[in-house]
Amino acid sequence: xxxxxxxxxxxxxxxxxxxxxxxxxxxxxxxxxxxxxxxxxxxxxxxxxxxxxxxxxxxxxxxxxxxxxxxxxxxxxxxxxxxxxxxxxxxxxxxxxxxxxxxxxxxxxxxxxxxxxxxxxxxxxxxxxxxxxxxxxxxxxxxxxxxxxxxxxxxxxxxxxxxxxxxxxxxxxxxxxxxxxxxxxxxxxxxxxxxxxxxxxxxxxxxxxxxxxxxxxxxxxxxxxxxxxxxxxxxxxxxxxxxxxxxxxxxxxxxxxxxxxxxxxxxxxxxxxxxxxxxxxxxxxxxxxxxxxxxxxxxxxxxxxxxxxxxxxxxxxxxxxxxxxxxxxxxxxxxxxxxxxxxxxxxxxxxxxxxxxxxxxxxxxxxxxxxxxxxxxxxxxxxxxxxxxxxxxxxxxxxxxxxxxxxxxxxxxxxxxxxxxxxxxxxxxxxxxxxxxxxxxxxxxxxxxxxxxxxxxxxxxxxxxxxxxxxxxxxxxxxxxxxxxx
Numbered sequence: 391x392x393x394x395x396x397x398x399x400x401x402x403x404x405x406x407x408x409x410x411x412x413x414x415x416x417x418x419x420x421x422x423x424x425x426x427x428x429x430x431x432x433x434x435x436x437x438x439x440x441x442x443x444x445x446x447x448x449x450x451x452x453x454x455x456x457x458x459x460x461x462x463x464x465x466x467x468x469x470x471x472x473x474x475x476x477x478x479x480x481x482x483x484x485x486x487x488x489x490x491x492x493x494x495x496x497x498x499x500x501x502x503x504x505x506x507x508x509x510x511x512x513x514x515x516x517x518x519x520x521x522x523x524x525x526x527x528x529x530x531x532x533x534x535x536x537x538x539x540x541x542x543x544x545x546x547x548x549x550x551x552x553x554x555x556x557x558x559x560x561x562x563x564x565x566x567x568x569x570x571x572x573x574x575x576x577x578x579x580x581x582x583x584x585x586x587x588x589x590x591x592x593x594x595x596x597x598x599x600x601x602x603x604x605x606x607x608x609x610x611x612x613x614x615x616x617x618x619x620x621x622x623x624x625x626x627x628x629x630x631x632x633x634x635x636x637x638x639x640x641x642x643x644x645x646x647x648x649x650x651x652x653x654x655x656x657x658x659x660x661x662x663x664x665x666x667x668x669x670x671x672x673x674x675x676x677x678x679x680x681x682x683x684x685x686x687x688x689x690x691x692x693x694x695x696x697x698x699x700x701x702x703x704x705x706x707x708x709x710x711x712x713x714x715x716x717x718x719x720x721x722x723x724x725x726x727x728x729x730x731x732x733x734x735x736x737x738x739x740x741x742x743x744x745x746x747x748x749x750x751x752x753x754x755x756x757x758x759x760x761x762x763x764x765x766x767x768x769x770x771x772x773x774x775x776x777x778x779x780x781x782x783x784x785x786x787x788x789x790x791x792x793x794x795x796x797x798x799x800x801x802x803x804x805x806x807x808x809x810x811x812x813x814x815x816x817x818x819x820x821x822x823x824x825x826x827x828x829x830x831x832x833x834x835x836x837x838x839x840x841x842x843x844x845x846x847x848x849x850x851x852x853x854x855x856x857x858x859x860x861x862x863x864x865x866x867x868x869x870x871x872x873x874x875x876x
Contacts, residue, residue: 407468426451501594548577591622723850740850760841770801781813
């Protein structure tokens with residue numbers, strides 16, 4: 391495809407070369423992923439690219455370069471200046487791959503908590519009830535059904551626009567009817583989802599997180615709300631959440647609501663929670679339906695309502711969806727249960743924000759016949775203001791805490807634990823400090839007895855631990871299984 395066709399209608403200025411050059415390989419932001427025939431987009435500040443990666447990109451065969459500033463002196467290919475490289479790379483990626491989102495039902499899920507759970511539930515409901523082929527893009531990678539689409543480890547939960555459009559194109563080629571993707575606040579703010587033809591935007595909730603990225607809760611909220619300011623045709627929103635309750639005003643006549651407490655199009659009442667899951671009554675369109683989700687907790691019902699509403703909105707029969715909900719498999723790393731020897735229950739969950747940890751622990755406290763033992767830590771290079779708060783939450787609900795390392799990244803793990811311990815000490819709950827995560831899980835399991843519940847929180851289904859710039863193999867559930875021989 392000609393570069394001029396990729397940029398048609400978009401503000402740009404040719405600084406050097408022929409804008410009709412043929413682009414025969416996908417656009418790239420990462421210099422070391424450029425292939426012969428690529429358009430290289432020199433995104434300012436991009437850790438694997440920018441103008442610093444120009445020589446590498448040219449050596450690998452880039453035929454054109456998009457920049458925001460002056461033409462690089464070393465480039466002897468077509469160089470085009472654009473006002474905003476992020477919006478430009480989204481546009482050219484969508485066009486290069488032939489607008490793949492247009493041919494499928496694209497659902498984008500945003501919110502602080504629940505994105506992965508809602509996405510997984512959405513996929514399970516359609517696979518079980520409609521035998522549909524569904525693509526999933528998010529924290530756990532990209533796949534169609536059980537077939538993973540290999541991507542570099544650096545690819546984000548909401549991939550950069552070139553990767554996202556590539557994945558959508560692969561899913562279209564594999565015959566997917568629908569695609570569900572996690573739309574993070576930074577993904578939305580960075581224009582990664584632009585041009586994806588989102589049919590349904592789903593909003594789960596908003597609570598404190600990612601202030602290291604956004605600075606204030608207001609900016610964090612506004613980043614999430616970009617999805618509902620012209621990026622999706624219809625919306626499914628949580629009316630129990632104050633931010634969600636305000637979205638109908640942004641999209642008059644195009645919003646479907648769900649809730650447990652508030653009035654809503656899909657409402658759950660009469661919740662009964664035990665260790666096997668949650669039963670409830672669904673109210674919709676003047677009728678009542680008995681329902682159940684095989685995950686304990688109020689938050690799991692809220693996530694189920696979001697998935698049900700989105701699937702129903704796309705034309706799938708509600709009765710079949712409710713039957714599928716009861717048969718839904720466990721979601722890896724999201725309140726994932728393991729029965730350890732001696733009557734000990736282990737829950738592995740991704741809870742890594744104050745709100746998510748509070749909800750998970752409150753649910754466990756509600757059904758645990760014995761003690762609650764919590765293994766957790768906080769990630770490095772992230773919002774430091776939540777650390778003591780999370781320590782206080784863990785101590786409030788637990789009988790014993792084992793404080794450990796999460797993904798320390800470039801921070802000292804001991805310094806992170808010092809900050810978390812400040813909140814733990816306020817509660818008076820006994821706790822141990824074991825920096826080695828494997829050892830921390832081993833300690834918790836060795837001290838647990840019949841009826842006790844051990845929560846391993848913070849990493850969920852992640853298969854690595856980030857220490858410095860290294861991604862070291864580590865899997866919480868695999869570790870639990872290893873330490874709990876039958």
